[in-house]
Amino acid sequence: MAKPFLMIYVRPGKCDFCGCCVGVCPEDAIELMEAKLSIIEDRCTNCRKCVWACPWEVLEFHREGIQDLPKDIVAVDDFQFANSLK
Template identity: 40%
Template sequence: MIVKEWCSYCGECAGVCPRNLILVRETELEFDTGECKECDFCIKACPVNALEKD
């Protein structure tokens, strides 16, 4: 889950996703959660802690 108020859309999360499941747009992140294996790389990479598990 993304906390939109904190996200700066920097792309760090997308850059570390080993399955390329995150698409960064100007003011939006798109996740393909159906293929996610919950490795948490994206959560750990976020510099503003805008990502968290549901």
């Protein structure tokens, strides 16, 4: 089965970088730096545990995928940044 596209959206400018989402992620699919949060698309299975865990409603589930959302958000910028480290 083809891997589903990313449905987890990081709302820009809201994250407190607390790491609660990382702690529940079973796929090690979230990269958290001092002030950057990014979803690693290759690993994310859209299970939504991070969305439920987020104390501040920063993460959102979008069934239709997030590719149509604005590109200048933390999720996309840092996704590339995080992957550049690997």
